[in-house]
Amino acid sequence: MSKLKILIVGASIAGPTAAYFFAKAGATVTIIERFPHLRINGQNVDIRTSGVTVMRKIPGMEAAVRANTFDLDGLCLVRENGKPYGTIKTSGSPDQQSLLSEYEIFRGRLAAILYDFTKNNENIRYHFEEQVASIQQEDGIRAVKVTFLNGLQPAEYDLVVACDGATSRTRAIGFHCGVRDHIFPTNCWSAYFSTKQDLIHGSRLGHGFSSIPGRFMSVEYNSSGGNIVNMTMLHPQSAHNATAALREAIAQGDDSLKQYLVSRFYNHGWKTKEVLDELLKTDDLYASEVVQVKVPSLFNGRFALVGDAGYAPGFTGTGTTLALTGAYILAGEICRHKGDVKAGLASYENTMRPIINEMSKVPPFVPSILAPQTALALWLRNNLFALLAWSKLLEYVQRFFGSSGGKTSEYPLPDYHWEND
Known part of the structure; x- marks a missing residue:
């Protein structure tokens, strides 16, 4: 696999993770990002289940994440006058999490951690303020021909990987579709x-x-x-x-x-x-x-999707976990197939689909519970939550609603043997 050339589009969470494992497999990786610098703003995200497993496969990453997590004791819901009526807390176990994760971190801080773990790798090169202009594939031809918008010279790659989010421009090019095709609001x-x-x-x-x-x-x-x-x-x-x-x-x-x-x-x-x-x-x-993103296939020829570009899960809170997991499995399956990109992509699809399907399930009534639309629904939600908090049942109920996060042991991942270990 050492001769494979990989192009990754997107320098946020999925992109650097995939680059890290492709480099371990002996590939050379180019990462492009359309913004002029690493984006360090954004929402809080969390790492759960198989995402925790992947994090622990990158030496030093868990410690770096823990050093940058939210310093919170929990989240209390309050009434109009500010009086709390129930509090959500973490479970205390990273391997059995509740609605709040043990690894709650800002998206930008997590992206910066992954960037720091990859920026000095001799097999990985970053190019900011750059985008894909075209992707050309021909039947029976190994190389994917890529042209760029902002000065990077046209080049041929063995695989192009889109990691640029739910509204991926690269997905539209690689799948010959519109930017909002496959997006489900x-x-x-x-x-x-x-x-x-x-x-x-x-x-x-x-x-x-x-x-x-x-x-x-x-x-x-x-x-x-x-x-x-x-x-x-x-x-x-x-x-x-x-x-x-x-x-x-x-x-x-x-x-x-x-x-x-x-x-x-x-x-x-x-x-x-x-x-x-x-x-x-x-x-x-x-x-x-x-949004949710649902595509009929995770790849087209030698073009693949990882993270939100291929399977944004919507309300479930598992987007970061899926991004880490997908990046690990894509690189691992291509490595396992000795650089046979076609076979590796088929295995990536088969391995990821059950995980995507499970982690994209939205528990019943979650949208209406999170954000009631009527005064009656809001009154019922608030008083039910207060009752659960008073009765000490809230800990068990929130684990049910956090079940898309589940136990780490419920999402075992393959162990891959990397060429550069």
């Missing part, structure tokens, strides 16, 4: 930013508040000072093209996006006025819609 979006002021007075418990229709806001401790805010909105499932206005605001820039968020949350209640004041001053706003 959930009618939900989330926005994240940091505040300068500490709105929860040093509490290590995050505070979460819901209002109708379908709005949720959390304010959490930030070790750098101030808070981290999440604003999520779930539109009714019957709504058509519900996230179009958000996408348009994102395309128009931060000022437009801020005004859109203010218009959706201005009468939310609780600490909303203070939060929106901070929103208008922030410089690290990030927002995206929550």
